[in-house]
Every structure is written in C-alpha cells, then in structure tokens.
Amino acid sequence: MPKRTLLHRARTVVTLQGPAGPRAGKAMDELAIVEDGSVAIDDHGRIAWVGPSDAVPTAHREDAEVFDCRGRTITPALVDPHTHAVWAGNRLDELELRLGGADYEEIFAKGGGILSSVRQTRGAAEDDLYAQSLARLRRMRAAGTTTFEIKSGYGLDLPTELRQLRVARRLRAAGFRVKTTCLAAHAIPQEAREAPGGREAFVEHVCEEILPAVVAQRLADYADVFCDRGAFTPEESRRVLLRAKGLGLGLRVHANELGSTGGAKLAAELGASSADHLLYLDDDERRALREAGVVATLLPGTSLVLGKPYADGRALMAAGVAVAVATDCNPGSCALENLAMVLGLACYGNRLSPAQALCATTHNAAASLGLDHEVGSITPGKSADLLVLDTEDYRDLVYHAGSPLVGAVWQTGELVA
Ligand SMILES: [Zn+2]
Structure with missing residues (x-):
C-alpha cells in the first residue's frame, strides 16, 4: 500500500507541467523546472503537491515518510x-x-x-x-x-x-x-x-x-x-x-x-x-x-x-x-x-x-497513448510515477547517456526499483 511520502529538497524538480495533449515546437522545450523543490505523494499513490522545498505545506510533511533528495533531480518516470x-x-x-x-x-x-x-x-x-x-x-x-x-x-x-x-x-x-x-x-x-x-x-x-x-x-x-x-x-x-x-x-x-x-x-x-x-x-x-x-x-x-x-x-x-x-x-x-x-x-x-x-x-x-491525464508530468492529481536521478541536472541523461543515473523509480507512490 502506498503511504504518504515526501521527496524532499531535490536540487531540481523537472515537472513537465503544461498543456494536455501532444506538445509540439517550443512547448517541448518548456519543462517547468522547480529549483530546490519537493514532491508530496498521498496515500493513494497520487501526487499531492509539488513546489519549492521551503513552501511545503505542513499537511504534506506531517506523518509523511521523508526521502532526502539533496543534490538530486526528480523527473516524471x-x-x-x-x-x-x-x-x-x-x-x-x-x-x-x-x-x-x-x-x-x-x-x-x-x-x-x-x-x-x-x-x-x-x-x-x-x-x-x-x-x-x-x-x-x-x-x-x-x-x-x-x-x-x-x-x-x-x-x-x-x-x-x-x-x-x-x-x-x-x-x-x-x-x-x-x-x-x-x-x-x-x-x-x-x-x-x-x-x-x-x-x-x-x-x-x-x-x-x-x-x-x-x-x-x-x-x-x-x-x-x-x-x-x-x-x-x-x-x-x-x-x-x-x-x-x-x-x-x-x-x-x-x-x-x-x-x-x-x-x-x-x-x-x-x-x-x-x-x-x-x-x-x-x-x-x-x-x-x-x-x-x-x-x-x-x-x-x-x-x-x-x-x-x-x-x-x-x-x-x-x-x-x-x-x-x-x-x-x-x-x-x-x-x-x-x-x-x-x-x-x-x-x-x-x-x-x-x-x-x-x-x-x-x-x-x-x-x-491517451495516458497524459495519468502520467508523464509531475502534476497534482496524477499518478506518482517519478524518477530520482543521481545528478543535479537532467541533461546528464544525454551528457552521460547510458550511465546508471536513475537512482530510484517510483510507480503509483511505491518504490519499485
Ligand atoms: Zn516496432
């Protein structure tokens, strides 16, 4: 069962928040990155909140299991x-x-x-x-x-x-x-x-x-x-x-x-x-x-x-x-x-x-796949399918392509890898 979780103080959270449906042109370059950010997951495995670490509402910190993500990057799975x-x-x-x-x-x-x-x-x-x-x-x-x-x-x-x-x-x-x-x-x-x-x-x-x-x-x-x-x-x-x-x-x-x-x-x-x-x-x-x-x-x-x-x-x-x-x-x-x-x-x-x-x-x-209402961006209400990368910058996925940068994989609020 997923429990309330806070992925706390990541160097960057790459949210991909933006319009629904397939994105083209400039919209593909806009990743909606939060610097020093946190992601709260509710007990149904959904994203409850995302934003700057200093602004995490108390409700999302209390009773939550906290994972320290300092120096890391969070992206959608x-x-x-x-x-x-x-x-x-x-x-x-x-x-x-x-x-x-x-x-x-x-x-x-x-x-x-x-x-x-x-x-x-x-x-x-x-x-x-x-x-x-x-x-x-x-x-x-x-x-x-x-x-x-x-x-x-x-x-x-x-x-x-x-x-x-x-x-x-x-x-x-x-x-x-x-x-x-x-x-x-x-x-x-x-x-x-x-x-x-x-x-x-x-x-x-x-x-x-x-x-x-x-x-x-x-x-x-x-x-x-x-x-x-x-x-x-x-x-x-x-x-x-x-x-x-x-x-x-x-x-x-x-x-x-x-x-x-x-x-x-x-x-x-x-x-x-x-x-x-x-x-x-x-x-x-x-x-x-x-x-x-x-x-x-x-x-x-x-x-x-x-x-x-x-x-x-x-x-x-x-x-x-x-x-x-x-x-x-x-x-x-x-x-x-x-x-x-x-x-x-x-x-x-x-x-x-x-x-x-x-x-x-x-x-x-x-x-x-008709699943953008569910996954593909870090947006409150969507499924908590997330990656924690062992780097401060998502561009290392390209720079060091093939290196084991994926430190943790979360699916529906559960740590699966
Ligand atoms: Zn094929």
Missing part, C-alpha cells in the same frame, strides 16, 4: 510508447551475422528476422512467454520506465497473437502500466508466402478473424500495421487499419522506415495516434502528420543497431509535429531496453534538444 516486449527466445546468431555485414532485409528474405521470432514465440508455452517477458519489463523499469505500450506480432496466427496479448495483459495485472496493441499485420507468415493467394488470404484472416477475436476478448487498445517495403502495402494496411478502427481500436502505424512507402500519409489520413520510425519523410508528409495531430514516434535505437539513418527530429520540430521517442524493444532490430539511454540517442541521432527528448519520453509518449 519514463513512458515507452513503442515496444514488442513480449517474445520468446533470442536472435543472437543473427546479431553476429548483421555485425558481419549481412543486411536485415536479406536475413528476412531467408526466413530470419521477424519470422525467426515467430517460430520461437509460437513454440513457447504461455507461462514461459510470460516469465521471459516479465524479466524484460523488470529490467526496463529498473532503467526508469513505468508505462509501456506492448505489441503482439510474433504469432501471425490467431492462437499465438491472442497468447501474446494475454501475456501483455498479465504484465499489466502484475503491476506494470501497459497499453496493448495488436500487430498481427507485422509480416506475411511463412505458410502464407508459400501458398498461392496466401498473401490476400492472410490480410483477410487478420481483418475477419484475428482482429474481431482480439476485440471480443478485450485484449487490445490499439492495432498497428507494418506498412513498408517487404511488409504490407498501403492498400493492405488501409484495409487492416479501417477494420480495426471500425472495431473500436485506436491506430498506430510502422511507417516510412525502409523508404517513402506511404505509411505516414496513411497514418494522417486515418487519424492514427502515432506514426513510428519515419526515417524517410518529406515536407508534405510532415505537414500531413501535423494537420492530423499524429504523434511522430522516433526509434533511434533501431537506427543505431541496424546502422540506418536517423529520423530527422529537427525537421519534425520545425514543422510543428509532436514528437515522442521509444525503445522499439524487440528481439531483432533493437533489443535495447534502456529508454533513458535511448533518450540520449534521440539527441545525438535525431538531433532533439535534451529538453525535447525528455518531453518526448514522458509527456508526449503518454499523450500518444
């Missing part, structure tokens, strides 16, 4: 809005092939890549899949993330897609804040590649069997499609996303990772919550995303691991598009789990400022 964190096995052999020079699209064409994780995930019992995924989420939370979006997509058949989503929901029941996404249209499965008409039949199967079953069992909040070269065409993606929308799911799109392949425009056309990757993007597409209010979710860890270009974060900022940043944690193209480090990569790779990168991994990430 991180929100990871794009992960594939439920999978079985690993692709360590493929990692070595890639490091030896093989290209991801080549490995995929030979039945590796996503299809290798599909084989391993289909072969795993639900409890085993849960245990592997739980260990992963615990490591991710120790690095500062308390809220996760988790996609399916390593089943590509009805039983395994349902199993993956059930495991993601069990992780929520185990205390992680989780939104789930059905990504049955992640790749064309091997069996459909080999059968005549298999491709059309698979899209039909996703639309008429997998998505309706997922919705009937209340296992997903969103649907997603990998709309790109070698995956699904814009026409196939539109069909899947329209069906999902009709069933009441929110939309997210893997878009423009491998080329200008239509995903970003489709995300704008259908009013998706988020368009993700966006390595190849022109002015027209940026304008379309802004006008449709689609959050651009950047995944710099994947660019690093695959040796690909980085999405142009500065151009998105200049175009007034709200930007979020995520790990893309998945078994192949980026198994990085540390969103605090990926925040640093968003500065070095996507050219965001440290303030923009922090907003992109807290408030904007929460807004892209």
Whole structure:
C-alpha cells in the first residue's frame, strides 16, 4: 500500500507541467523546472503537491515518510510508447551475422528476422512467454520506465497473437502500466508466402478473424500495421487499419522506415495516434502528420543497431509535429531496453534538444497513448510515477547517456526499483 511520502529538497524538480495533449515546437522545450523543490505523494499513490522545498505545506510533511533528495533531480518516470516486449527466445546468431555485414532485409528474405521470432514465440508455452517477458519489463523499469505500450506480432496466427496479448495483459495485472496493441499485420507468415493467394488470404484472416477475436476478448487498445517495403502495402494496411478502427481500436502505424512507402500519409489520413520510425519523410508528409495531430514516434535505437539513418527530429520540430521517442524493444532490430539511454540517442541521432527528448519520453509518449491525464508530468492529481536521478541536472541523461543515473523509480507512490 502506498503511504504518504515526501521527496524532499531535490536540487531540481523537472515537472513537465503544461498543456494536455501532444506538445509540439517550443512547448517541448518548456519543462517547468522547480529549483530546490519537493514532491508530496498521498496515500493513494497520487501526487499531492509539488513546489519549492521551503513552501511545503505542513499537511504534506506531517506523518509523511521523508526521502532526502539533496543534490538530486526528480523527473516524471519514463513512458515507452513503442515496444514488442513480449517474445520468446533470442536472435543472437543473427546479431553476429548483421555485425558481419549481412543486411536485415536479406536475413528476412531467408526466413530470419521477424519470422525467426515467430517460430520461437509460437513454440513457447504461455507461462514461459510470460516469465521471459516479465524479466524484460523488470529490467526496463529498473532503467526508469513505468508505462509501456506492448505489441503482439510474433504469432501471425490467431492462437499465438491472442497468447501474446494475454501475456501483455498479465504484465499489466502484475503491476506494470501497459497499453496493448495488436500487430498481427507485422509480416506475411511463412505458410502464407508459400501458398498461392496466401498473401490476400492472410490480410483477410487478420481483418475477419484475428482482429474481431482480439476485440471480443478485450485484449487490445490499439492495432498497428507494418506498412513498408517487404511488409504490407498501403492498400493492405488501409484495409487492416479501417477494420480495426471500425472495431473500436485506436491506430498506430510502422511507417516510412525502409523508404517513402506511404505509411505516414496513411497514418494522417486515418487519424492514427502515432506514426513510428519515419526515417524517410518529406515536407508534405510532415505537414500531413501535423494537420492530423499524429504523434511522430522516433526509434533511434533501431537506427543505431541496424546502422540506418536517423529520423530527422529537427525537421519534425520545425514543422510543428509532436514528437515522442521509444525503445522499439524487440528481439531483432533493437533489443535495447534502456529508454533513458535511448533518450540520449534521440539527441545525438535525431538531433532533439535534451529538453525535447525528455518531453518526448514522458509527456508526449503518454499523450500518444491517451495516458497524459495519468502520467508523464509531475502534476497534482496524477499518478506518482517519478524518477530520482543521481545528478543535479537532467541533461546528464544525454551528457552521460547510458550511465546508471536513475537512482530510484517510483510507480503509483511505491518504490519499485
Ligand atoms: Zn516496432
């Protein structure tokens, strides 16, 4: 049970207080920092008060457990809005092939890549899949993330897609804040590649069997499609996303990772919550995303691991598009789990400022998941999901990217790491 707590006398409290909904442009640079600040947590795990340490009301000091935060920084806990964190096995052999020079699209064409994780995930019992995924989420939370979006997509058949989503929901029941996404249209499965008409039949199967079953069992909040070269065409993606929308799911799109392949425009056309990757993007597409209010979710860890270009974060900022940043944690193209480090990569790779990168991994990430009323900023009434950093300045997350600066992780008012 959470108890009344006072995180007292931090050198800085980076509150991220500001307008609701995704923030763009200058609003991403405004972090609403309190110097020498304190945060009071009530016995329901909510933020009761935040402000200068000398002004803490007596009511929030009496009977509260006090944590001395001198010399430290308090920020909102991180929100990871794009992960594939439920999978079985690993692709360590493929990692070595890639490091030896093989290209991801080549490995995929030979039945590796996503299809290798599909084989391993289909072969795993639900409890085993849960245990592997739980260990992963615990490591991710120790690095500062308390809220996760988790996609399916390593089943590509009805039983395994349902199993993956059930495991993601069990992780929520185990205390992680989780939104789930059905990504049955992640790749064309091997069996459909080999059968005549298999491709059309698979899209039909996703639309008429997998998505309706997922919705009937209340296992997903969103649907997603990998709309790109070698995956699904814009026409196939539109069909899947329209069906999902009709069933009441929110939309997210893997878009423009491998080329200008239509995903970003489709995300704008259908009013998706988020368009993700966006390595190849022109002015027209940026304008379309802004006008449709689609959050651009950047995944710099994947660019690093695959040796690909980085999405142009500065151009998105200049175009007034709200930007979020995520790990893309998945078994192949980026198994990085540390969103605090990926925040640093968003500065070095996507050219965001440290303030923009922090907003992109807290408030904007929460807004892209419809959770900004709950997490992503240190605002009275919101859940007390907080980090205590062992530094006086949050910019050290970028300066010393990857160093263990996250000293404590609080979730719903409880110390969880
Ligand atoms: Zn992804």
